[in-house]
Amino acid sequence: MSAGARTWAEGDELPPLEIPVTRTLIVAGAIASRDYQDVHHDAELAKAKGSPDIFMNILTTNGLVGRYLTDHFGPDAVLRKVAIRLGAPNYPGDTMVLTGKVVSVAEGTAQVAVVGANGIGKHVTGTVTVGLPREGASR
Amino acid sequence: MSGALDVDGAGGVDEDAFLKELKAYEGQPAAEGGVGRDLVNEPMIRHWCEAMGDTNPAYTGPDAVAPPTMLQAWTMGGLGGHQGRSAAQQELFELLDGAGFRSVVATDCEQEYLRPLRIGDEITFDAVIESVSERKTTKLGTGHFVTTRMDVRANGELAGTHRFRILKFAPAKRPARTSGAKDGKPVRRPRPVINRDNAGFWQGVEQHKLLIQCCTGCSVLRFPWLPGCNSCGSQEWDTVEASGEGTVYSYVVMHHPPFPAFDPPYAVGLIELAEGVRIISNVVGVPHDEVRIGMPVRLEFLRADEELEVPVFRPVQQESPAAASAEGSAA
Structure with missing residues (x-):
């Protein structure tokens, strides 16, 4: 999209993305990812299993991290690798703020360290490898 | 910080012998000959993008590709249950359930995308149990990490790999149920x-x-x-x-x-x-x-x-x- 010769360099910080963790997002993400584990939609059963409430599934977190990267690098960027680790769960009512930093750029790919922090800690930490859009490159 | 984490229901098991039993599953298949329930399709992509708030134009239109992070979604069994889950995987989970580690939470997901998934692709997959950890105590509770690695194919061609780690655990005692x-x-x-x-x-x-x-x-x-x-x-x-x-x-x-x-x-x-x-x-x-x-x-x-x-x-x-x-x- 962006015709301007946008370049990326090590140390670049991505603008933060705030994700309100609503009950709707948790449930919509779980269903869109075909994940019917009760802990992602049924608060009573989640409590019975020792969780204070329903919580976001890892597939949704993965999808949000992917979105965060392509929002920034544009539709011609290609996700090559997404590796995430979950920590503090995303419970309803919380807000997750995604931040990212380019840790290396080489041979048309960038490695980006991503953190998604919520009110109780780091929900997700990860590294994403993105194939950067080349000028005139088409999908 | 998290205080004492007593384990419900996991007592009485000889830990070493149990670990040996668990370790025997390493290298065994977790899923064999799995077939995605749906071909890669526009409605599922759209529902995903709606949920994620993802407006990337690459995921719409006649030559749309699926969001790469959807990789695992195409392999999910949905309400119909898991497709192609192996007997070994089943047994391993029953073993853990039986020892009181009945709760499950995903902790790690590492995906590599080799080729984009396009509308109409047929998804097949195989997975192997890579490792079962020794007993670990986390803030959530005590249990074992199980790591699987899946190869996902589109029309027979390797499209991505998916390493997935879950914790099968007995929740830490939380007498503070919301109801008190x-x-x-x-x-x-x-x-x-x-x-x-x-x-x-x-x-x-x-x-x-x-x-x-x-x-x-x-x-x-x-x-x-x-x-x-x-x-x-x-x-x-x-x-x-x-x-x-x-x-x-x-x-x-x-x-x-x-x-x-x-x-x-x-x-x-x-x-x-x-x-x-x-x-x-x-x-x-x-x-x-x-x-x-x-x-x-x-x-x-x-x-x-x-x-x-x-x-x-x-x-x-x-x-x-x-x-x-x-x-x-x-x-």
Whole structure:
């Protein structure tokens, strides 16, 4: 999209993305990812299993991290690798703020360290490898 | 921080022998000949993008590709259950369930995307149990990590790999169910430790009086109760009754870890009394996220159970219980 010769360099910080963790997002993400584990939609059963409430599934977190990267690098960027680790769960009512930093750029790919922090800690930490859009490159 | 993590139901198992049993599953298939329930298709992509708020134009239109992070979604069994899950995987999970590790949470996901998935692609997959960890204790509870690695193919061509780690665990004891009840019995607040040095304070509470110590040597007020005066060292003291007026000097909101008989999130305030001393207590009658430093509050007494009453503070403007409905605690 962006015709301007946008370049990326090590140390670049991505603008933060705030994700309100609503009950709707948790449930919509779980269903869109075909994940019917009760802990992602049924608060009573989640409590019975020792969780204070329903919580976001890892597939949704993965999808949000992917979105965060392509929002920034544009539709011609290609996700090559997404590796995430979950920590503090995303419970309803919380807000997750995604931040990212380019840790290396080489041979048309960038490695980006991503953190998604919520009110109780780091929900997700990860590294994403993105194939950067080349000028005139088409999908 | 997280305190003792006792494990429900996992006791009595010889840990080493159990681990050996678990380790035997390493290298065994987790899924064989799995076939995605649906071909890669536009509606599922659109539903995904709607949920994620992803407006990337690459995922729409005639030559749309699927969001790469959807990789695992195409392999999910949905309500119909898992497709192609192997007997080994089934057995491993039953073994863990049987030992009390019945809860499951995903902890890691590593995906590599080799080629984009396009509308109409048929998804097939195979997975192997890469590793089963020794017993680990986390904030969630105690259990074993199980790592699987899946190859995902589109029309027979390797399209991506997916390494997935879950924790099969027995939840850490959380007597603080949101209802404040465990096994039908209400969980009570911790009992105060009453001794010669502070008995007068609790006697005051019984009579709905918040008593502050006052040094008879130098007249300095002190709280909490202590045997001697920090200013002059005198051990002689009297009490004065607090007027009950105060302001929030500082506060924290407790989210985690959950604590018996308390229902997070809730505000714990450091209240500066009109007399000048400070007391730690709950700020009640106001949503936890509306507590503010400097907020005027007034003392009241909360009956926690038949044996225990405690002083708490309520913002002065909001004496009606209407504020409580703003943040329902029992959904």
